[in-house]
Amino acid sequence: MSTTPDVLTHRHGQVSRRDFLETSIAASACFAVPQLLRRGSPWPMTSSAAVELEEATIAMLQEGMQTGEYTSERLCQLYLTRINELDRHGPALRSVIEVNPEAIRIARGLDAERKAGRIRGPMHGIPVLIKDNLATADRMETTAGSLAMVGAKPLRDSFVAARLRQSGAVILGKTNLSEWANFRSTNSVSGWSGRGGLCLSPYALDRNPCGSSSGTGAAIAASFATVGVGTETDGSVVCPSGANSLVGIKPTLGLVSRSGIIPIAHSQDTAGPMARTVTDAAILLGAMAGADARDALTVSNEGKGSSDYTQFLDPGGLKGARIGVARKRFFGYSDSADRLVNDAIEVMRGLGAEIVDPADIPRVGDYDDAEFTVLLYEFKADLNAYLADLGPNAPVRTLADLIAYNEANREREMPYFGQEIFLMAEEKGPLTDDAYVEALARCRRLSRTEGLDAVMAEHRLDAIVAPTGSPAWTTDLVNGDHFLGASSSPAAVSGYPNMTVPVGHVFGLPVGMSMMGKPFDEPTLIKLAYAYEQASQLRRPPEFLPTANLTRP
Numbered sequence: 001m002s003t004t005p006d007v008l009t010h011r012h013g014q015v016s017r018r019d020f021l022e023t024s025i026a027a028s029a030c031f032a033v034p035q036l037l038r039r040g041s042p043w044p045m046t047s048s049a050a051v052e053l054e055e056a057t058i059a060m061l062q063e064g065m066q067t068g069e070y071t072s073e074r075l076c077q078l079y080l081t082r083i084n085e086l087d088r089h090g091p092a093l094r095s096v097i098e099v100n101p102e103a104i105r106i107a108r109g110l111d112a113e114r115k116a117g118r119i120r121g122p123m124h125g126i127p128v129l130i131k132d133n134l135a136t137a138d139r140m141e142t143t144a145g146s147l148a149m150v151g152a153k154p155l156r157d158s159f160v161a162a163r164l165r166q167s168g169a170v171i172l173g174k175t176n177l178s179e180w181a182n183f184r185s186t187n188s189v190s191g192w193s194g195r196g197g198l199c200l201s202p203y204a205l206d207r208n209p210c211g212s213s214s215g216t217g218a219a220i221a222a223s224f225a226t227v228g229v230g231t232e233t234d235g236s237v238v239c240p241s242g243a244n245s246l247v248g249i250k251p252t253l254g255l256v257s258r259s260g261i262i263p264i265a266h267s268q269d270t271a272g273p274m275a276r277t278v279t280d281a282a283i284l285l286g287a288m289a290g291a292d293a294r295d296a297l298t299v300s301n302e303g304k305g306s307s308d309y310t311q312f313l314d315p316g317g318l319k320g321a322r323i324g325v326a327r328k329r330f331f332g333y334s335d336s337a338d339r340l341v342n343d344a345i346e347v348m349r350g351l352g353a354e355i356v357d358p359a360d361i362p363r364v365g366d367y368d369d370a371e372f373t374v375l376l377y378e379f380k381a382d383l384n385a386y387l388a389d390l391g392p393n394a395p396v397r398t399l400a401d402l403i404a405y406n407e408a409n410r411e412r413e414m415p416y417f418g419q420e421i422f423l424m425a426e427e428k429g430p431l432t433d434d435a436y437v438e439a440l441a442r443c444r445r446l447s448r449t450e451g452l453d454a455v456m457a458e459h460r461l462d463a464i465v466a467p468t469g470s471p472a473w474t475t476d477l478v479n480g481d482h483f484l485g486a487s488s489s490p491a492a493v494s495g496y497p498n499m500t501v502p503v504g505h506v507f508g509l510p511v512g513m514s515m516m517g518k519p520f521d522e523p524t525l526i527k528l529a530y531a532y533e534q535a536s537q538l539r540r541p542p543e544f545l546p547t548a549n550l551t552r553p
Helices: 017-025 058-067 072-088 103-115 159-167 214-221 238-243 278-288 296-300 335-350 368-388 399-408 420-426 434-459 489-494 522-536
Strands: 008-010 013-015 096-099 127-131 170-175 227-232 247-250 270-275 322-325 354-356 463-467 498-506 509-516
Touching: 058 072, 058 278, 072 096, 072 103, 072 127, 072 170, 096 214, 103 170, 127 159, 127 214, 159 170, 159 278, 170 214, 214 227, 214 238, 214 270, 227 238, 227 278, 238 247, 238 498, 238 509, 247 278, 247 522, 270 278, 278 522, 322 335, 322 434, 335 354, 335 463, 335 498, 335 509, 335 522, 368 399, 368 420, 368 434, 368 489, 399 420, 434 463, 434 489, 463 522, 489 509, 498 522, 509 522
Parallel strands: 127 170, 127 227, 322 354, 322 463
Antiparallel strands: 008 013, 096 170, 227 270, 247 270, 247 498, 463 509, 498 509
């Protein structure tokens, strides 16, 4: 299903499986044990590492490192072995685009710190995967999935990557994604990139993991790391989280720095945590948030975030909470998603929440055209600024350079879909154009003042819920994506927080429920999501089935 062979592709050639194992997994232990079969999966595993860390949480791994059962080095070895067995071989998810050749060395250093009594915090020694649009000034690439960006070395880490390193996390590798975060073509296939090939859903290999943080969604669902980082402009954290039975947090704009992230649009872009539990997502968000001198919005919002979101984990957090249900436009496209979210609403009611149903969000859909206009203008301006800040040997410097590269390498970069959005963006003028200024003002007024602000004030709501999306659709490289619907736009366009939690499965395919909140009210969303999660416990690990099990609703 992928155009790229089962090797890691690089600009001037390919790294073989043998090289991949020798340079990246190095000391990874492959035990001589009988093959293991993972539940209903048809894929046999060749080492105990294939199952040892399945569904492991940060707390479990920290306890293991404290007791001496694990070291950070050992955890990295086990996860790298699991990636080799399930991402490169077996079902071959292709969710990890590149592993960090320095991961083992970094882990050893963190183990030495632990032995000396220095523990930086809850992320100390924890392996993390990050999306391949977060810059790292190390031996890994930062490409947004594009072959044109191989060799375009950043001069510094993104702020998020730097914060993760400071927290003691081990950046284990980069995840595959919808190339250019799904902002290259109007007919794109989520999860496909020229560099990484096609990422598959671990729940049903012929289904789409959603995007653009497809690789992070699939990899964390498959336990290739403890937690992961995605990015979102409109739906790219919450959709792959919902489709992979994960907890995903799209933070308030300006809570997490945008510096060093290959951009789409500064008025909506943000990185966010993706995890298998609310607790782990809260821990990771605390490690990511913070003021950054290179992102003025985070500086102006300093003090509105927290370095410890675990303090808001409250199993009784739904008692007395006022939850609105946004039915208009966000229900009705998927009967199965509607049913599961309706069940979740009743669980919340039973936990003491006051349900306001309906609490429809005004003006939804009225700013769709304006949003696209804003994204086109900002993409050209922001991407050209990012490219201009790369090292002196960067092969591309402008959006025009990328367009030319794609045309010259059409067979590798555009075998399934083109670059219509690139061409539209290149035609746009500066951010002083009236068309841009007016579109941005329209988006903010309709999504904020006349949208989420209005409905939340009218009903005195703590959060608004809706289906995150439908169960995963079948991947179609001929016709492109054909998802049925989503609820991400109000929070994305307004810049307000959005959090998705698992609410169940349909024929083994996950469904998520989104909770939208007020600016910088991540603590409330985490409290509500945790209370629901603890009462429902509906996350289910994947079985790597070839297709959905239609005999098991």
